[in-house]
Structure formats: C-alpha cells, structure tokens
Amino acid sequence: MNPADTAWLLVSTALVLLMTPALGFFYGGLVRSKNALNTMMMSFAALGFVGIGWALLGYSLAFSGEGRWLGDLGHAMLRGVDLASHGTVPHVLFFSYQGTFAIITAALISGAIVERMRFGPYLVFLSAWALLVYAPLAHSVWGGGWLARMGALDFAGGTVVHVNAAAAAGVAAWVLGPRKDHARQAMLPHNVPFTLLGAGLLWFGWFGFNAGSALGANGSAALAFTNTLFAPAATLTVWTLLDFARGGKATAVGAATAIVVGLVAVTPAAGLVGPLGAILLGAAAAFPSYFALIWRARTRLDDSLDVVAAHGVGGAVGALLTGVLAQKSWNGTADGLLFGNPRQLAIQAVAVLVTVAFSGAMTFGILRAIQAFAPLRSTSREEGLGQDVVQHGEEAYSHGEGAILVLAERETHAAVAVAVPAAGGGGS
Amino acid sequence: MRPDKLNDVLESLFRADVRGLTIQRVQGHGGETERVETYRGTTVKMELSEKVRLEIGVSDHFVEPTVSAILRAARTGTVGDGKVFVLPVEKVYRIRTGEEDQAAVTPVT
Numbered sequence: 041m042n043p044a045d046t047a048w049l050l051v052s053t054a055l056v057l058l059m060t061p062a063l064g065f066f067y068g069g070l071v072r073s074k075n076a077l078n079t080m081m082m083s084f085a086a087l088g089f090v091g092i093g094w095a096l097l098g099y100s101l102a103f104s105g106e107g108r109w110l111g112d113l114g115h116a117m118l119r120g121v122d123l124a125s126h127g128t129v130p131h132v133l134f135f136s137y138q139g140t141f142a143i144i145t146a147a148l149i150s151g152a153i154v155e156r157m158r159f160g161p162y163l164v165f166l167s168a169w170a171l172l173v174y175a176p177l178a179h180s181v182w183g184g185g186w187l188a189r190m191g192a193l194d195f196a197g198g199t200v201v202h203v204n205a206a207a208a209a210g211v212a213a214w215v216l217g218p219r220k221d222h223a224r225q226a227m228l229p230h231n232v233p234f235t236l237l238g239a240g241l242l243w244f245g246w247f248g249f250n251a252g253s254a255l256g257a258n259g260s261a262a263l264a265f266t267n268t269l270f271a272p273a274a275t276l277t278v279w280t281l282l283d284f285a286r287g288g289k290a291t292a293v294g295a296a297t298a299i300v301v302g303l304v305a306v307t308p309a310a311g312l313v314g315p316l317g318a319i320l321l322g323a324a325a326a327f328p329s330y331f332a333l334i335w336r337a338r339t340r341l342d343d344s345l346d347v348v349a350a351h352g353v354g355g356a357v358g359a360l361l362t363g364v365l366a367q368k369s370w371n372g373t374a375d376g377l378l379f380g381n382p383r384q385l386a387i388q389a390v391a392v393l394v395t396v397a398f399s400g401a402m403t404f405g406i407l408r409a410i411q412a413f414a415p416l417r418s419t420s421r422e423e424g425l426g427q428d429v430v431q432h433g434e435e436a437y438s439h440g441e442g443a444i445l446v447l448a449e450r451e452t453h454a455a456v457a458v459a460v461p462a463a464g465g466g467g468s
Numbered sequence: 469m470r471p472d473k474l475n476d477v478l479e480s481l482f483r484a485d486v487r488g489l490t491i492q493r494v495q496g497h498g499g500e501t502e503r504v505e506t507y508r509g510t511t512v513k514m515e516l517s518e519k520v521r522l523e524i525g526v527s528d529h530f531v532e533p534t535v536s537a538i539l540r541a542a543r544t545g546t547v548g549d550g551k552v553f554v555l556p557v558e559k560v561y562r563i564r565t566g567e568e569d570q571a572a573v574t575p576v577t
Contacts, residue, residue, distance in 0.1 A: 442516025
C-alpha cells in the first residue's frame with residue numbers, strides 16, 4: 041500500500057465522478073429549454089442506478105476471475121472488496137474509482153436519445169447496459185480479458201468507454217427513430233454557456249480519468265496529465281481554425297465540442313505517447329469529427345447531440361493513433377507504427393471493430409427487449425409539450441406565475457404562497 | 469395558441485402567402501386540464517400555460533385564408549389549442565411610405 045498512490049486515486053475518483061454532472065450540463069445546454077431537466081437527469085440518474093448496479097454486480101463481472109469474455113461472481117455484493125491492497129491502493133478505492141467510469145460511460149449514451157425517450161425505460165436500459173455491455177468490455181481490457189490478451193493498448197478507456205458508448209448511442213438513436221421535429225424545424229441549443237461550463241468541468245474531471253488511470257502518483261500519471269492538457273488544446277486550436285476557414289466565425293458550441301473530441305481522442309493514448317505525439321494526435325483528431333458532425337446533420341440518423349461523431353469517431357481515431365504514436369521510451373511497454381511496430385495499429389483496429397460490433401448488437405438486443413414490455417418513446421404530443429413537464433413534472437425555467445399551492449398531505453406547514461397566486465384567466 | 473405549434477402555423481401562413489405578422493410569448497389559461505408540478509415536497513397547480521399570441525393585419529379578402537391556415541396548423545384537438553379573434557380595423561398607415569388601409573397591409577413584392 042502506497043500513501044501517495046492512494047491519495048492521488050482518492051482525488052481522481054472525485055474528479056471522474058464530477059464528469060457525469062458536467063456531462064449533464066454539456067448535454068443540457070444543447071437541447072431546447074423544455075427538455076433541459078430531462079436531459080440533465082439522464083446523466084444524474086446514472087450516478088444512482090449505474091453506481092448501485094456496479095456495486096452489487098457490475099464490478100464483479102468486470103474485475104473478478106480469469107474469464108476471457110466475462111468475470112465471475114466472486115466479488116458480487118462486494119464480497120472480498122476490502123481494505124487489503126489492490127496493486128498499491130486499497131481494494132475499496134480501486135472499486136470506487138472503476139465505478140465512476142461505469143457511470144460516465146452509460147451516461148454518455150443519453151446524448152443520442154434526448155428529447156424523446158421515456159424516463160422509465162431509459163432507467164431500465166441504463167442499468168441493464170452497464171451490466172451487460174460495459175462490464176464485459178471493461179473486463180476485456182482491464183480485467184485480463186481478450187482485449188488485454190491480444191495486446192490492445194487502451195490507457196484510460198478510449199475503446200471501452202468512448203467507442204463503446206458511441207456504438208450504443210448510434211444504435212439507440214436508430215432504434216428510437218428521429219425526433220418529430222428532426223430535419224423539419226431548427227432545434228437550437230437553449231443555453232450555450234451551460235455547454236461551455238460542462239466542457240470545462242469535463243476537462244477538469246478528465247485529469248482524474250486519464251492521469252488516475254496510471255493507478256498511482258508516478259511518472260505515468262504525470263505524462264497522462266500533461267497529454268490531457270495539451271491534446272485537447274491542439275484539437276481546440278485546429279477546430280477553431282477550421283471554423284474560421286469554413287464559416288469565417290469561431291463558434292462557442294464548436295469550441296466546447298472540440299474540447300470533448302480532444303479529450304476523447306487522447307484517452308487511449310494518455311500515458312502511452314509523448315507530449316508532442318499527444319499534440320499531433322489532438323490536432324489530427326479534429327478533422328474526422330468536424331466533418332462527421334456536418335455529415336451527420338444531413339442524415340436521418342437523429343444522434344441528437346452527436347455522440348457518434350464526438351466519442352465514436354474521436355475515440356476510434358484516438359485508438360488508432362495510439363497504435364501509431366505509442367513510444368516505448370515514454371511508456372515502457374509498447375511501440376507504435378511510427379516507432380517500428382506496425383502490428384500494433386492492426387491490433388488497435390481489431391479492438392475498435394470488435395467493440396463496435398459487440399456493443400451495437402447488445403444495445404440493440406437490450407432496447408428490443410425493453411420495447412417488448414413498454415414503449416421507449418414519448419408520444420408526439422408529449423414531445424411537443426417537452427419532456428420536463430411530461431416525464432418529471434417540473435420545469436427548468438419556471439416563472440411561478442399562475443402557480444397555486446396545493447396543500448401538502450402533511451399539514452405541518454401553514455400554506456405559505458411560494459408563488460404569485462393565480463392571476464385571472466387571460467385569453468390566449 | 470401553443471408554442472410548440474408556432475412553427476407549424478408560421479409555415480402554414482407563409483404557404484398561404486400571409487406575410488407580415490407579430491408574435492408575442494404570453495401566459496394564458498383557457499380551461500385546459502391543470503398541470504401539477506412538484507418541487508421538493510411543494511406541489512403546485514400551474515394555472516397558466518405558455519402560449520403564443522399572433523397579430524396579423526390583412527385586407528378583407530385575405531381574412532378567410534389566414535384564419536383557415538391557422539386553424540389547420542394549430543389544431544391538436546385537445547383543450548388549450550387557443551382561439552382566433554377576427555377584429556375590424558379602423559385605419560392603417562404604413563410608416564415608411566404613408567400608404568393607407570389596403571395598400572398599407574399589402575406586402576411589398
């Protein structure tokens with residue numbers, strides 16, 4: 041047990057946990073105001089549902105046993121997850137840290153199905169997906185499964201987290217179908233400052249995600265930290281220049297997107313490439329995602345908040361470039377194509393393809409299974425009304441005018457008017 | 469009318485060649501079922517709903533197409549769709565040119 045490693049992982053766990061609310065802000069700002077709460081709740085709900093699922097079962101499926109495809113039930117119900125050392129940190133801490141990854145990964149998918157999916161079926165999907173799709177893939181890379189055995193390089197989860205979530209997002213968007221207003225009306229982000237705030241907090245949390253993945257306070261963490269700072273910086277720079285070149289104006293939504301794309305791309309590479317390699321990787325990652333976004337908007341696939349373009353394309357590019365730019369002198373384990381090991385690039389490509397196929401097929405199965413019991417989508421009328429009122433009985437931006445207090449069941453509080461009492465019925 | 473029907477109505481009006489209108493976001497109540505919201509144990513009935521008010525000035529022979537365009541596009545069939553009021557106008561001036569009445573509400577082509 042190493043106190044420094046333990047301290048750093050404690051901080052990292054909190055940092056990664058913050059990414060999920062941050063994602064809520066990032067996504068929440070991009071939707072219309074009538075769906076703001078619903079969109080943010082889709083991320084916040086993961087904190088509860090995926091977190092508990094992870095504790096009771098998911099962790100065991102991912103990190104117990106020697107299976108090639110899946111762990112076993114050795115740690116189910118947290119059996120044996122104690123204060124003993126796991127590597128150089130307490131086992132409970134390792135378990136918590138991995139839990140924050142499961143939460144953010146599942147929450148990422150929500151960007152593809154916002155403004156139309158019913159909340160109940162969403163919760164079922166989220167919980168099932170984390171156990172049936174995320175846990176096996178996490179096992180394959182970090183639990184000693186097939187991806188690890190074939191030598192795929194994935195430092196902090198570019199494939200397991202981002203490519204995986206994006207494949208699920210693409211399938212989910214396709215199964216649910218487009219929003220009723222998709223490609224008919226302009227649907228504009230209702231709060232771009234929220235999106236920038238979310239992007240900033242995601243970046244902050246991502247230091248825990250990438251540098252924490254070194255599982256210690258060491259040189260590898262320092263390298264991952266540095267790369268997490270400079271790769272998105274490069275993506276942001278290139279993205280801004282692309283914006284200038286194409287439209288003459290640098291957009292804020294573009295900047296927020298660029299930061300996320302850069303972070304996604306550097307995730308698999310964080311502790312494996314040198315800082316200059318990371319800058320190169322970040323810069324290169326801007327192009328495919330930038331044009332994927334433009335192309336997607338012209339299709340019928342309503343991946344509403346572009347999870348596929350940002351996380352799928354960005355994650356795949358990151359995984360492949362890790363196979364190109366990995367440098368043994370920095371990471372001590374493997375070289376990439378550029379340093380004389382072309383085979384690594386092929387391994388990376390296989391890892392991405394298998395992940396997409398597995399995640400896509402499983403996601404499709406889970407959604408179809410839920411669909412057999414309950415409709416996944418709101419009715420078109422409910423979609424018009426907005427998911428906040430329909431699914432949650434709340435509004436993000438309520439003025440309180442015309443709200444009449446209903447006396448609480450327990451009449452302990454005298455009725456204090458919390459809102460302006462009803463004005464008369466003005467016609468409209 | 470309902471805010472989520474605004475785009476449909478605008479589209480319908482433009483198709484009917486009705487141009488020149490003003491919209492206002494208002495809150496109103498026309499007998500629709502109440503909406504109940506809960507904030508931390510405080511339950512409230514929302515008596516007012518977000519609505520949109522359109523004001524359109526048209527010449528006489530345009531009244532019927534305008535009204536039917538709105539009726540067609542704004543209708544959902546449930547209470548709360550809104551109303552159309554047709555009111556006479558005493559006098560109209562176009563500020564830019566000083567044109568009056570019919571000429572003032574005829575769009576520039």
